[in-house]
Amino acid sequence: MYALIRSLLFRLEAEQAHAVAMLGARVLAACAVPLLRRLLPVRHPALEQRRLGLLFPGPVGLAAGLDKDARAWPLWEALGFGFCEIGSVSARPCAGNPRPRLFRLPADQALVNRLGLPSDGAMAVAARLQGPRRVPLGINVAKTHDPALCGLAAIEDFCHSYRCLAPRADYVTLNVSCPNTPDGRTFEEPAALEALLSGLAPARREAPVPLLLKLSPPAGPPDLGHLAELLAVARAFDVAGLVIANTTPARDGLRTPAEQVRRLGPGGLSGPPLAARAEALLRAAYRLSDGRLTLIGVGGIDSAEAAYRRLRAGASLLQLYTALVYHGPGLVRSIHRGLLALVRRDGLDHVAQAVGLDA
Ligand SMILES: Cc1cc2nc3c(=O)[nH]c(=O)nc-3n(C[C@H](O)[C@H](O)[C@H](O)COP(=O)(O)O)c2cc1C
Numbered sequence: 001m002y003a004l005i006r007s008l009l010f011r012l013e014a015e016q017a018h019a020v021a022m023l024g025a026r027v028l029a030a031c032a033v034p035l036l037r038r039l040l041p042v043r044h045p046a047l048e049q050r051r052l053g054l055l056f057p058g059p060v061g062l063a064a065g066l067d068k069d070a071r072a073w074p075l076w077e078a079l080g081f082g083f084c085e086i087g088s089v090s091a092r093p094c095a096g097n098p099r100p101r102l103f104r105l106p107a108d109q110a111l112v113n114r115l116g117l118p119s120d121g122a123m124a125v126a127a128r129l130q131g132p133r134r135v136p137l138g139i140n141v142a143k144t145h146d147p148a149l150c151g152l153a154a155i156e157d158f159c160h161s162y163r164c165l166a167p168r169a170d171y172v173t174l175n176v177s178c179p180n181t182p183d184g185r186t187f188e189e190p191a192a193l194e195a196l197l198s199g200l201a202p203a204r205r206e207a208p209v210p211l212l213l214k215l216s217p218p219a220g221p222p223d224l225g226h227l228a229e230l231l232a233v234a235r236a237f238d239v240a241g242l243v244i245a246n247t248t249p250a251r252d253g254l255r256t257p258a259e260q261v262r263r264l265g266p267g268g269l270s271g272p273p274l275a276a277r278a279e280a281l282l283r284a285a286y287r288l289s290d291g292r293l294t295l296i297g298v299g300g301i302d303s304a305e306a307a308y309r310r311l312r313a314g315a316s317l318l319q320l321y322t323a324l325v326y327h328g329p330g331l332v333r334s335i336h337r338g339l340l341a342l343v344r345r346d347g348l349d350h351v352a353q354a355v356g357l358d359a
Contacts, residue, residue, distance in 0.1 A: 001328075001330075002327065002328030002329075002330060005328065006326070006328065009021060010104070010106075013100065014100075014102040014103055014104050014111070015099060015100065015101065015102040018102065022067070022071060022072060025067070025071075025072035025075050026071055026072045026075075028072070028075050028078075029071075029072040029073070029074050029075035029078075032078070033074055033075060033078040034078075036075070036078040036079060037077070037078040040078065040079055040080045040329075040332075040333055041057070041058070041077070041078070041079075041080040041333070041336075042058065042080060042333055042336035042337050042340070043057055043058070044336075044340055045350075046340055046343060046349060046350045046351060047059060047082070047336055047339065047340065047351055049316060049317070049351065049352050051241075051294045051316050051317065052136070052170075052171055052210040052240050052241060052294050053210065054083075054136040054170050054171070054210075055136075056082045056083050056135070056136060056317060057082050057135060058080065058081070058082030058336050059082055059307070059311065059315075059316070059317050059318050059336075059339065059351055060080075060081060060082055060307065060318050060319075060320065060332055060335050060336060060339075061081050061082055061083035061084055061085060061138075061296070061317060061318065061319045061320075062076045062081045062083075062084035062085060062319065062320070062321070063085060063298050063319035063320055063321040064085045064086070064087045064088055064138075064140035064173065064175065064214070064243075064319075064321075065087075065088070065113075065115075065321055066321050066324070067084070067086050068086065068087055068088060068089070068118065068119060068120075069086075069089070069119065069120040069124070069125055069128070070086040070089075070125050070128045070129055071128070073086055073128070073129065073137065074131065076135075077133075077134045077135040079329045079332055080329075080332040080333045080336060081135065081332055082135055082136075082317070082336075083135045083136040083137070083138060083170075083317065084135065084136075084137060084138065085137075085138035085139070085140050085173060085243075085319065086125070086129075086137070086138070086139055086140065087119075087125075087139055087140030087141060087142070087173070087175070088117055088119065088140045088141060088142035088175045088178065089119050089120075089121070089122050089125045089139060089140065089141050089142070089161060089165060090117055090119040090121065090122070090141070090142055090143065090144040090145060090157070090161065091121065091122050091143075091144050091157045091158070091160040091161045091164075092119075092121050092144045092146075092157075093119060093120055093121035093124065094116075094117060094118060094119050094121070094144055094145045094146070095118055096115045096116035096117055096118030096119075096145060097114050097115060097116030097145075101113060101114045101115050101116065101267070102114075102115060103264045103267070104325070105254065105256045105261070105269075105271070106326075107254075107255040107256045108254050108255050108256055108271060108272065108273050109271050109272055109302065109322070109323070109326045110254070110256075110269055110270060110271030110272065110273050110274075110322060111269070111270050111271055111322050111325065112261075112264050112267040112268065112269050112270075113247065113267050113268055113270070114265070114266055114267035114268070116145050117142050117144075117145040117178060118145075119142075119144075119145075122141070122160060122161040122164035122165055123164055125139075125164075125165065126164045126165050126167075126168055129165075129168040129169075133170065136170040136171065137168075137169055137170050138169060138170065138171045138172070138173055138212070139165045139166075139168065139169040139171075139172050139173070140172075140173040140174075140175050140214065141158060141161040141162060141165060141172060141173070141174060141175065142161075142174075142175035142178050143157050143158060143187075144157050152199070154187075154196075155195060155196055155199035155200070156199070158174065158196060158199070158200060159199060159200055159202075159203045162200060162203045162204070162207070163203050163206065163207065166203070166204075166207035166209050167207050169209055170209065170210075171209055171210040171211070171212060171240070171241075172209055172210075172211055172212070173211075173212040173213070173214050173243055174187070174196070174200075174211065174212070174213050174214065175214045175246070176188050176193060176196070176213055176214065176215070177214050177215050177216035177245070177246040178246065178268075188215065188216060188230070190226070190229040190230055190232075190233050193213075193230060193233050193234075194233045194236075194237075197233065197234075197236075197237035197239070198237070201237070210240035210241065210294075211237075211238070211239050211240055212239065212240060212241040212242060212243055212294070212296070213230075213234060213239055213241075213242050213243070214242075214243040214244075214245075214246055215230075215242055215243070215244050215245055215246065215281065215285075216245055216246045216247075216248070217244075217245035217246065217247075217248045217250075217274060217277035217278050217280075217281055217299065218277055218280065218281050219248075219250060221280065222280055222281045222284040224284060224288070227281075227284055227285060227288055228288055231285070231288055231289055231293075234293070235292075239293070240293065240294055241293050241294030241295060241296060242285055242289075242293055242294075242295055242296070243296040243298060243319070244278055244281050244282045244285055244295060244296065244297060244298065244299075244315075245274070245277065245278040245281055245282075245298065245299050246268065247267075247268025247269055247270045247274065247299075248268060248269050248274050248277060249266065249267075249268060249269070250269065250277070251269065253273055254273055270299065270300070270321060270322040271300055271302070271322035271323070271326075272300040272302060272306075273300065274299040274300045275299055275300030275301070275306065277299070278297065278298065278299030278300065279297070279299075279309070279310060279313050282295060282297050282310065282313050282314050282315055283313045283314055283358075283359050285314065286313065286314025286315075286356050286359040287314075287359055291356060294316050294317065295314050295315045295316060295317075296315060296316070296317045296318065296319055297310035297311070297313065297314070297315025297317070297318050297319070298318065298319035298320070298321075300322070300323075301318055301319075301320050301323060301335075302320075302322075302323035302326070302327060302331070303323075303335065303338070304334065304335045304337070304338020304339050304341070304342060305338070305342070307335045307338070307339055308338075308339055308342045308343075308354065309358075311339075311351060311354045311355050312354050312355070312356070312357045312358040312359075313356075313358055313359055314355065314356045314359040315355065316352065316355050318335075320332075320335075339351055342354075
Protein backbone atom coordinates (compact mmCIF):
# COMPACT_ATOMS: atom_id res chain seq x y z
CA MET A 1 0.00 0.00 0.00
CA TYR A 2 2.73 2.48 0.97
CA ALA A 3 4.72 1.53 -2.16
CA LEU A 4 1.88 3.00 -4.23
CA ILE A 5 1.57 6.14 -2.10
CA ARG A 6 5.33 6.56 -2.21
CA SER A 7 5.51 6.26 -5.99
CA LEU A 8 2.93 9.08 -6.23
CA LEU A 9 4.60 11.25 -3.60
CA PHE A 10 8.03 10.76 -5.16
CA ARG A 11 6.74 12.29 -8.41
CA LEU A 12 6.42 15.55 -6.52
CA GLU A 13 9.26 17.80 -5.46
CA ALA A 14 10.34 16.68 -1.94
CA GLU A 15 8.88 19.61 0.00
CA GLN A 16 5.60 19.46 -1.95
CA ALA A 17 5.40 15.75 -1.15
CA HIS A 18 5.95 16.58 2.50
CA ALA A 19 3.13 19.16 2.37
CA VAL A 20 0.76 16.61 0.78
CA ALA A 21 1.73 13.96 3.34
CA MET A 22 1.15 16.44 6.17
CA LEU A 23 -2.24 17.33 4.72
CA GLY A 24 -3.10 13.61 4.79
CA ALA A 25 -1.78 13.41 8.34
CA ARG A 26 -3.98 16.32 9.42
CA VAL A 27 -7.06 14.70 7.88
CA LEU A 28 -6.27 11.42 9.67
CA ALA A 29 -5.59 13.31 12.92
CA ALA A 30 -9.02 14.94 12.64
CA CYS A 31 -11.10 11.87 11.80
CA ALA A 32 -9.31 8.54 12.07
CA VAL A 33 -7.40 8.53 15.36
CA PRO A 34 -9.74 6.16 17.30
CA LEU A 35 -9.79 3.66 14.42
CA LEU A 36 -6.02 3.75 13.81
CA ARG A 37 -5.38 3.47 17.53
CA ARG A 38 -7.29 0.19 17.56
CA LEU A 39 -5.36 -1.20 14.57
CA LEU A 40 -1.77 -0.05 14.62
CA PRO A 41 0.05 0.35 17.94
CA VAL A 42 1.95 -2.66 19.26
CA ARG A 43 1.46 -2.57 23.01
CA HIS A 44 3.43 -5.10 25.05
CA PRO A 45 4.85 -4.94 28.59
CA ALA A 46 8.31 -5.82 27.22
CA LEU A 47 8.33 -2.56 25.22
CA GLU A 48 7.18 -0.23 28.02
CA GLN A 49 9.72 1.87 29.86
CA ARG A 50 9.61 4.50 32.55
CA ARG A 51 12.18 7.17 31.68
CA LEU A 52 12.33 10.89 32.46
CA GLY A 53 9.55 10.23 35.00
CA LEU A 54 7.22 9.35 32.09
CA LEU A 55 5.72 6.12 30.82
CA PHE A 56 6.82 5.32 27.24
CA PRO A 57 4.59 2.54 25.82
CA GLY A 58 7.17 1.78 23.12
CA PRO A 59 10.75 2.88 22.45
CA VAL A 60 10.20 4.21 18.90
CA GLY A 61 9.27 7.89 18.68
CA LEU A 62 8.80 10.50 15.99
CA ALA A 63 11.90 12.68 15.47
CA ALA A 64 11.77 16.46 15.41
CA GLY A 65 11.35 18.11 12.02
CA LEU A 66 8.44 16.15 10.57
CA ASP A 67 5.65 17.87 12.49
CA LYS A 68 7.43 21.12 13.21
CA ASP A 69 4.32 23.14 14.00
CA ALA A 70 2.27 20.47 15.80
CA ARG A 71 -0.30 20.34 13.04
CA ALA A 72 -1.05 16.61 13.28
CA TRP A 73 0.32 15.67 16.70
CA PRO A 74 -2.61 13.52 17.96
CA LEU A 75 -1.98 11.21 14.98
CA TRP A 76 1.53 10.03 15.90
CA GLU A 77 0.44 8.04 18.92
CA ALA A 78 -2.37 6.43 16.90
CA LEU A 79 0.20 5.29 14.29
CA GLY A 80 2.00 3.42 17.07
CA PHE A 81 4.78 5.79 18.08
CA GLY A 82 5.70 5.43 21.75
CA PHE A 83 6.29 9.20 21.94
CA CYS A 84 6.63 12.14 19.61
CA GLU A 85 8.79 15.21 19.42
CA ILE A 86 7.36 18.19 17.62
CA GLY A 87 9.42 21.20 16.46
CA SER A 88 11.89 22.64 16.15
CA VAL A 89 9.83 25.60 17.25
CA SER A 90 11.42 29.04 17.40
CA ALA A 91 10.33 31.98 19.52
CA ARG A 92 9.33 34.12 16.55
CA PRO A 93 7.58 32.93 13.36
CA CYS A 94 10.09 32.34 10.61
CA ALA A 95 9.85 31.33 6.93
CA GLY A 96 13.21 29.52 6.81
CA ASN A 97 15.53 29.41 3.79
CA PRO A 98 14.46 29.94 0.17
CA ARG A 99 13.29 26.86 -1.77
CA PRO A 100 14.34 24.36 -2.99
CA ARG A 101 15.65 23.26 0.38
CA LEU A 102 14.71 19.58 0.74
CA PHE A 103 16.07 16.80 -1.49
CA ARG A 104 15.82 13.01 -1.73
CA LEU A 105 18.77 10.72 -2.38
CA PRO A 106 16.88 7.48 -3.20
CA ALA A 107 20.05 5.48 -3.88
CA ASP A 108 21.03 6.09 -0.25
CA GLN A 109 17.47 6.22 1.15
CA ALA A 110 18.60 9.58 2.52
CA LEU A 111 17.48 13.20 2.57
CA VAL A 112 19.36 16.50 2.47
CA ASN A 113 17.65 19.53 3.98
CA ARG A 114 18.49 23.14 4.52
CA LEU A 115 15.04 24.22 5.64
CA GLY A 116 16.53 26.83 7.96
CA LEU A 117 14.11 26.28 10.82
CA PRO A 118 10.78 27.44 9.39
CA SER A 119 8.36 27.80 12.30
CA ASP A 120 4.96 29.22 13.08
CA GLY A 121 6.51 30.53 16.30
CA ALA A 122 6.14 29.42 19.91
CA MET A 123 2.80 31.15 20.66
CA ALA A 124 1.00 29.68 17.64
CA VAL A 125 2.35 26.17 18.30
CA ALA A 126 1.48 26.32 22.01
CA ALA A 127 -2.10 27.22 21.10
CA ARG A 128 -2.36 24.00 19.03
CA LEU A 129 -1.23 21.75 21.85
CA GLN A 130 -4.54 21.41 23.67
CA GLY A 131 -6.15 18.16 24.70
CA PRO A 132 -5.13 14.92 26.38
CA ARG A 133 -1.87 13.15 25.56
CA ARG A 134 -1.66 9.36 25.49
CA VAL A 135 2.09 9.14 24.90
CA PRO A 136 4.83 11.53 26.01
CA LEU A 137 5.01 14.72 23.96
CA GLY A 138 8.42 16.31 23.55
CA ILE A 139 8.80 19.84 22.23
CA ASN A 140 12.02 20.70 20.48
CA VAL A 141 12.98 24.38 20.61
CA ALA A 142 15.61 26.17 18.56
CA LYS A 143 16.86 29.70 18.29
CA THR A 144 14.90 31.85 15.83
CA HIS A 145 16.64 31.68 12.43
CA ASP A 146 18.13 35.17 12.48
CA PRO A 147 21.93 35.49 12.34
CA ALA A 148 21.64 38.87 14.09
CA LEU A 149 20.31 37.12 17.19
CA CYS A 150 23.31 36.16 19.26
CA GLY A 151 24.68 36.33 22.80
CA LEU A 152 22.13 37.31 25.45
CA ALA A 153 19.43 37.96 22.85
CA ALA A 154 19.77 34.37 21.62
CA ILE A 155 19.43 33.07 25.18
CA GLU A 156 16.37 35.25 25.74
CA ASP A 157 14.92 33.81 22.50
CA PHE A 158 15.26 30.25 23.88
CA CYS A 159 13.76 31.40 27.23
CA HIS A 160 10.72 32.86 25.48
CA SER A 161 10.09 29.57 23.63
CA TYR A 162 10.59 27.56 26.81
CA ARG A 163 8.13 29.72 28.78
CA CYS A 164 5.46 29.37 26.03
CA LEU A 165 5.92 25.68 25.37
CA ALA A 166 7.15 23.87 28.51
CA PRO A 167 3.70 24.03 30.18
CA ARG A 168 2.37 21.99 27.23
CA ALA A 169 5.26 19.49 27.06
CA ASP A 170 6.24 16.28 28.82
CA TYR A 171 9.85 17.10 28.02
CA VAL A 172 11.68 19.87 26.19
CA THR A 173 14.65 19.34 23.88
CA LEU A 174 16.98 22.23 23.19
CA ASN A 175 18.19 21.99 19.61
CA VAL A 176 21.70 23.29 20.16
CA SER A 177 22.99 21.62 17.02
CA CYS A 178 21.01 22.69 13.97
CA PRO A 179 23.49 22.68 11.09
CA ASN A 180 21.21 24.70 8.80
CA THR A 181 22.08 28.12 10.13
CA PRO A 182 25.51 29.73 10.17
CA ASP A 183 25.03 30.47 13.88
CA GLY A 184 23.24 27.23 14.82
CA ARG A 185 26.14 25.39 16.39
CA THR A 186 27.27 27.92 18.92
CA PHE A 187 25.51 26.36 21.91
CA GLU A 188 27.38 23.09 21.53
CA GLU A 189 30.49 24.75 22.93
CA PRO A 190 30.66 24.03 26.70
CA ALA A 191 30.96 27.74 27.69
CA ALA A 192 28.06 28.76 25.45
CA LEU A 193 25.97 25.83 26.69
CA GLU A 194 26.67 26.85 30.27
CA ALA A 195 25.52 30.42 29.53
CA LEU A 196 22.37 29.11 27.85
CA LEU A 197 21.47 26.71 30.66
CA SER A 198 22.21 29.31 33.30
CA GLY A 199 20.01 31.87 31.47
CA LEU A 200 17.25 29.28 31.17
CA ALA A 201 17.29 28.33 34.87
CA PRO A 202 14.58 30.82 36.04
CA ALA A 203 12.18 29.70 33.26
CA ARG A 204 12.84 26.06 34.19
CA ARG A 205 11.97 26.75 37.82
CA GLU A 206 8.60 28.20 36.70
CA ALA A 207 7.77 25.17 34.50
CA PRO A 208 9.95 22.22 35.50
CA VAL A 209 9.91 19.49 32.86
CA PRO A 210 12.80 17.16 31.90
CA LEU A 211 15.27 18.98 29.67
CA LEU A 212 17.21 17.25 26.86
CA LEU A 213 19.91 18.48 24.49
CA LYS A 214 20.09 17.52 20.84
CA LEU A 215 23.66 17.11 19.64
CA SER A 216 25.19 17.05 16.19
CA PRO A 217 27.01 13.96 14.96
CA PRO A 218 30.81 14.06 15.00
CA ALA A 219 32.78 14.79 11.82
CA GLY A 220 35.18 11.93 12.64
CA PRO A 221 35.65 9.78 15.74
CA PRO A 222 33.88 11.47 18.70
CA ASP A 223 36.02 14.03 20.56
CA LEU A 224 35.82 12.48 24.01
CA GLY A 225 37.35 15.48 25.79
CA HIS A 226 34.77 17.85 24.31
CA LEU A 227 31.95 15.43 25.03
CA ALA A 228 33.08 15.01 28.65
CA GLU A 229 33.04 18.81 29.08
CA LEU A 230 29.54 19.02 27.59
CA LEU A 231 28.35 16.24 29.88
CA ALA A 232 29.80 18.00 32.91
CA VAL A 233 27.84 21.15 32.01
CA ALA A 234 24.72 19.06 31.37
CA ARG A 235 25.08 17.38 34.77
CA ALA A 236 25.63 20.69 36.58
CA PHE A 237 22.35 22.01 35.16
CA ASP A 238 20.29 18.89 35.73
CA VAL A 239 19.88 17.97 32.07
CA ALA A 240 17.93 14.70 31.91
CA GLY A 241 19.01 13.36 28.56
CA LEU A 242 20.56 13.72 25.13
CA VAL A 243 19.12 13.23 21.65
CA ILE A 244 21.88 11.82 19.46
CA ALA A 245 22.08 12.96 16.72
CA ASN A 246 21.02 15.74 14.38
CA THR A 247 21.77 15.69 10.63
CA THR A 248 25.34 15.92 9.29
CA PRO A 249 26.89 18.28 6.72
CA ALA A 250 29.20 15.38 5.66
CA ARG A 251 28.72 13.68 2.30
CA ASP A 252 31.14 10.75 2.39
CA GLY A 253 30.25 7.15 1.64
CA LEU A 254 27.20 7.94 -0.49
CA ARG A 255 26.00 5.77 -3.41
CA THR A 256 24.46 8.80 -5.13
CA PRO A 257 26.97 10.12 -7.73
CA ALA A 258 29.18 12.85 -6.21
CA GLU A 259 28.30 15.38 -8.93
CA GLN A 260 24.59 14.96 -8.24
CA VAL A 261 25.21 15.39 -4.51
CA ARG A 262 27.35 18.49 -5.11
CA ARG A 263 24.59 20.10 -7.20
CA LEU A 264 22.18 19.91 -4.25
CA GLY A 265 24.35 22.32 -2.30
CA PRO A 266 24.68 22.57 1.48
CA GLY A 267 22.34 21.03 4.04
CA GLY A 268 22.02 18.34 6.67
CA LEU A 269 22.13 14.73 5.53
CA SER A 270 19.83 12.21 7.23
CA GLY A 271 19.06 8.53 6.81
CA PRO A 272 21.30 5.43 6.79
CA PRO A 273 24.52 7.28 5.79
CA LEU A 274 24.27 9.07 9.16
CA ALA A 275 23.88 5.89 11.22
CA ALA A 276 27.54 5.09 11.98
CA ARG A 277 28.36 8.62 13.17
CA ALA A 278 25.23 8.87 15.31
CA GLU A 279 25.91 5.47 16.82
CA ALA A 280 29.55 6.28 17.61
CA LEU A 281 28.55 9.42 19.51
CA LEU A 282 25.76 7.57 21.29
CA ARG A 283 28.13 4.85 22.43
CA ALA A 284 30.63 7.42 23.69
CA ALA A 285 27.91 9.38 25.52
CA TYR A 286 26.60 6.20 27.15
CA ARG A 287 30.03 5.26 28.42
CA LEU A 288 30.88 8.76 29.66
CA SER A 289 27.55 9.32 31.36
CA ASP A 290 27.61 5.98 33.24
CA GLY A 291 24.02 5.33 32.22
CA ARG A 292 22.83 8.38 34.21
CA LEU A 293 21.29 10.22 31.25
CA THR A 294 18.38 9.08 29.12
CA LEU A 295 19.80 8.77 25.62
CA ILE A 296 17.55 8.96 22.58
CA GLY A 297 19.18 7.39 19.51
CA VAL A 298 18.28 8.86 16.12
CA GLY A 299 19.85 8.84 12.68
CA GLY A 300 19.36 6.23 9.97
CA ILE A 301 17.19 3.82 11.95
CA ASP A 302 15.17 2.01 9.27
CA SER A 303 14.52 -1.53 10.58
CA ALA A 304 14.05 -3.55 13.76
CA GLU A 305 17.68 -4.70 13.45
CA ALA A 306 18.97 -1.12 13.22
CA ALA A 307 16.74 -0.13 16.15
CA TYR A 308 17.95 -3.04 18.28
CA ARG A 309 21.56 -2.23 17.49
CA ARG A 310 21.02 1.37 18.66
CA LEU A 311 19.47 0.15 21.93
CA ARG A 312 22.46 -2.12 22.49
CA ALA A 313 24.75 0.85 21.76
CA GLY A 314 23.19 2.76 24.69
CA ALA A 315 19.88 4.33 23.64
CA SER A 316 16.83 3.77 25.85
CA LEU A 317 14.57 5.43 23.30
CA LEU A 318 14.75 5.86 19.53
CA GLN A 319 13.44 8.27 16.92
CA LEU A 320 12.88 8.15 13.17
CA TYR A 321 12.22 10.59 10.40
CA THR A 322 13.86 9.75 7.05
CA ALA A 323 12.91 6.06 7.11
CA LEU A 324 9.24 7.08 7.30
CA VAL A 325 9.63 8.81 3.93
CA TYR A 326 11.07 5.67 2.33
CA HIS A 327 9.16 2.95 4.18
CA GLY A 328 5.95 4.60 5.38
CA PRO A 329 4.32 4.73 8.80
CA GLY A 330 3.84 0.92 8.94
CA LEU A 331 7.54 0.83 9.84
CA VAL A 332 6.78 1.84 13.43
CA ARG A 333 4.66 -1.26 13.96
CA SER A 334 7.16 -3.52 12.23
CA ILE A 335 10.06 -2.17 14.34
CA HIS A 336 8.17 -2.65 17.60
CA ARG A 337 7.22 -6.21 16.61
CA GLY A 338 10.73 -6.93 15.40
CA LEU A 339 12.21 -5.63 18.65
CA LEU A 340 10.05 -8.03 20.64
CA ALA A 341 11.37 -10.91 18.52
CA LEU A 342 15.01 -9.80 18.81
CA VAL A 343 14.77 -9.37 22.58
CA ARG A 344 13.31 -12.88 22.91
CA ARG A 345 15.94 -14.32 20.55
CA ASP A 346 18.65 -13.04 22.87
CA GLY A 347 16.98 -14.47 25.97
CA LEU A 348 15.95 -11.08 27.37
CA ASP A 349 12.58 -10.25 28.92
CA HIS A 350 12.47 -6.55 28.16
CA VAL A 351 13.92 -3.98 25.74
CA ALA A 352 15.46 -2.11 28.68
CA GLN A 353 17.73 -5.11 29.30
CA ALA A 354 19.31 -4.60 25.87
CA VAL A 355 20.27 -0.97 26.53
CA GLY A 356 24.03 -0.50 26.48
CA LEU A 357 24.92 -4.21 26.11
CA ASP A 358 27.32 -3.35 23.25
CA ALA A 359 28.40 0.10 24.47
C1 LIG B 1 13.54 17.52 6.61
C2 LIG B 1 14.13 17.42 7.98
C3 LIG B 1 13.89 18.44 8.90
C4 LIG B 1 14.42 18.35 10.18
N1 LIG B 1 14.15 19.34 11.07
C5 LIG B 1 14.62 19.24 12.34
C6 LIG B 1 14.31 20.22 13.30
O1 LIG B 1 13.58 21.18 13.04
N2 LIG B 1 14.83 20.09 14.55
C7 LIG B 1 15.63 19.04 14.90
O2 LIG B 1 16.07 18.95 16.04
N3 LIG B 1 15.93 18.07 14.00
C8 LIG B 1 15.44 18.15 12.75
N4 LIG B 1 15.72 17.17 11.83
C9 LIG B 1 16.63 16.06 12.23
C10 LIG B 1 15.87 14.80 12.65
O3 LIG B 1 15.13 15.03 13.82
C11 LIG B 1 16.86 13.66 12.91
O4 LIG B 1 17.73 14.03 13.95
C12 LIG B 1 17.71 13.33 11.68
O5 LIG B 1 16.95 13.44 10.51
C13 LIG B 1 18.29 11.92 11.75
O6 LIG B 1 17.27 10.96 11.84
P1 LIG B 1 16.73 10.13 10.53
O7 LIG B 1 17.94 9.58 9.85
O8 LIG B 1 15.81 9.10 11.12
O9 LIG B 1 16.01 11.12 9.70
C14 LIG B 1 15.20 17.23 10.55
C15 LIG B 1 15.43 16.22 9.62
C16 LIG B 1 14.90 16.29 8.36
C17 LIG B 1 15.14 15.18 7.39
